[in-house]
Amino acid sequence: MSCGHDHSVEFLPEARIGQKVENFVLEAFDPEDCGFCEVDFEKIQKEGKWTILFFYPADFTFVCPTELADLATKHAELEKLGCEVVSVSTDTKFVHLAWKTDERLLQDVKFKMAADPTGQVSDFFGVYDAETGMALRGTFIINPEGVLVSSEVNFYNVGRNANELLRKVEANVYLKDHPFEACPAKWTPGEKTLTPSEKLVGKVYEQLND
Numbered sequence: 114m115s116c117g118h119d120h121s122v123e124f125l126p127e128a129r130i131g132q133k134v135e136n137f138v139l140e141a142f143d144p145e146d147c148g149f150c151e152v153d154f155e156k157i158q159k160e161g162k163w164t165i166l167f168f169y170p171a172d173f174t175f176v177c178p179t180e181l182a183d184l185a186t187k188h189a190e191l192e193k194l195g196c197e198v199v200s201v202s203t204d205t206k207f208v209h210l211a212w213k214t215d216e217r218l219l220q221d222v223k224f225k226m227a228a229d230p231t232g233q234v235s236d237f238f239g240v241y242d243a244e245t246g247m248a249l250r251g252t253f254i255i256n257p258e259g260v261l262v263s264s265e266v267n268f269y270n271v272g273r274n275a276n277e278l279l280r281k282v283e284a285n286v287y288l289k290d291h292p293f294e295a296c297p298a299k300w301t302p303g304e305k306t307l308t309p310s311e312k313l314v315g316k317v318y319e320q321l322n323d
């Protein structure tokens with residue numbers, strides 16, 4: 114899948130949890146360089162990074178700047194975990210630039226702001242609303258091998274929580290190095306994990322509280 118480049122590339126009709134994500138390329142505004150660039154998913158993979166795609170409805174709206182500002186507070190921690198954070202909407206890169214310049218809530222945003230004006234990538238991830246031409250509030254975590262490991266989609270009127278996104282990334286990063294373990298609800302680094310087996314059936318309390 115490629116946006117703004119080779120439209121002949123075939124790809125699965127939609128992203129699926131546990132499946133590899135096809136390549137895509139999006140134009141973007143880079144707040145750190147104050148210039149335009151590309152977000153190339155294949156390049157991110159080659160760099161061994163996790164990918165966080167943060168879809169939102171539109172620039173110059175109301176809940177959206179609060180979400181991006183919240184995400185910006187966790188950006189440095191996500192980068193330390195090896196993540197490339199990318200926000201995505203169906204606005205153009207030029208609108209991203211103008212919004213970043215005008216909206217004071219975005220003053221600390223340093224992650225790339227990708228443009229998906231055709232809605233192709235948004236549609237692939239199942240968040241494109243054809244009636245409005247906008248994307249729903251979708252958050253997707255993709256591991257360095259290109260496998261989609263987490264998906265969250267909210268309607269227009271409910272904002273997300275970057276603290277929970279960070280927690281989920283921490284859990285997924287841990288489990289990548291400990292594939293035979295599992296993280297229970299509300300797990301944070303340093304807490305006990307579960308080791309699924311026949312011995313654990315009906316004994317989860319004991320493992321977490323011994």
